Amino acid sequence: MKTLYTGNFVHRGNTNWTEKIYLAAFVCVLTAFFLKSTLFIPGRISYFFLYKFIQAASILAVIKSLFIEQKLTKEKIFYLAGLTCLFGLSFLANNFDLFYYFLFALSASRVDFHKILVVFFGVNFWGTLIVIFAEWINFIPNQVQFRPDQPGLIRYSMGFSSPTDFSARVFYIILSYMLLKKFSLKFYDYLGIMLSTLVMYVITNARLDGLLIFLLLICTWVYPFVKVSINKVSYLFWYASSVIFICANILIAFFYDPANKILNRIDVILSRRLTFGHAALTRYKLGLVGKPIQEFGNGGLHPNPQNYFFIDSSYIRLLVMSGIIVFLLVLVLLYFIFFRIKLTRSTFFLIYVFFIILSSAFDQYFLDLSYNLLFFLLFADLNWFIPNRMSERKENSKKLHTITGMELKRNGTNYMSKKTI
Incomplete structure (x- = not known):
């Protein structure tokens, strides 16, 4: 069994099917919470069915963590204690969304965060397109809002519960895409993001999300400088x-x-x-x-x-x-x-x-x-994102040899020229 290292955190690799069980459960719960922010609920799908679906996915995630995945006894005790405390606090607040969030974050232990992020991006991206299409064919309604200070301005939700839900969805899809790309974008990435943001802003007039995406694009554009500045602190x-x-x-x-x-x-x-x-x-x-x-x-x-x-x-x-x-x-x-x-x-x-x-x-x-997926960063396996120091050293060494070779060649040519003269 291979050992994976994430800084000082050591994760022992599991068979692929335990990870697949988690990802299957995650797809289910992610889809359910995604639908919760759309007008599929409650018109097409009832809240009762939605939360039964979430509960079934949660049970599958718990089974994976307690009975299928190889864990030390103290890890299982920590897992159960954490879930019990969260359940009690959620019960008192009458808000179980918090419990389900941390249940899946805790259960993400030893699961590749890159795979979780790919699933997250895929469900959100394709789910958003499906919701927009469903609204376009009048399968679900479209909510319309007006700003009190701008009564002539119309804001559309495009099948989501509100225009803000739609604009925030676009922002987080873009943010997750940039993380997948490690904030290294091509020209067509910038073009696609800017066009998507423009369309989103025209439809929703979501000023804050539009501003956040604009700042995100600037941050990505100057990422090498940002990286150096952040690492100094x-x-x-x-x-x-x-x-x-x-x-x-x-x-x-x-x-x-x-x-x-x-x-x-x-x-x-x-x-x-x-x-x-x-x-x-x-x-x-x-x-x-x-x-x-x-x-x-x-x-x-x-x-x-x-x-x-x-x-x-x-x-x-x-x-x-x-x-x-x-x-x-x-x-x-x-x-x-x-x-x-x-x-x-x-x-x-x-x-x-x-x-x-x-x-x-x-x-x-x-x-x-x-x-x-903020708190998933605390428990999931981050190895895919860790910079490969050996590859970087090899690449730098390769560049150094190339530069040195060019320098020697140039100096040698100059020497021969002088000797001939």
């Missing part, structure tokens, strides 16, 4: 910066005052996200465990609610709806993600994490496995 700095950003996102909403012209202007740009974030933090008391909160959003086919209330920021949602314990647990796990990325020496993972953290300040998809 300790991973602790990047982790601390992320935590400060998350806390600042919460504190700005908490101290939001409409009388403050600067904050009020930011609130307008962010489509009143500060207003509703402030309402959530002041209206509901924070507790160690979460609590269910009734929201009245624009998603779905119901008429626009008169008493609209929706928490867009993932961090405020996490703190208020999942509780302080889960919030702190996520921050701790985030540290270990940065630590593991440091061991792999893969800069592109940092960029992937940064853009998820940035996007989650404005959208609610931080812990939605159909949108991102």
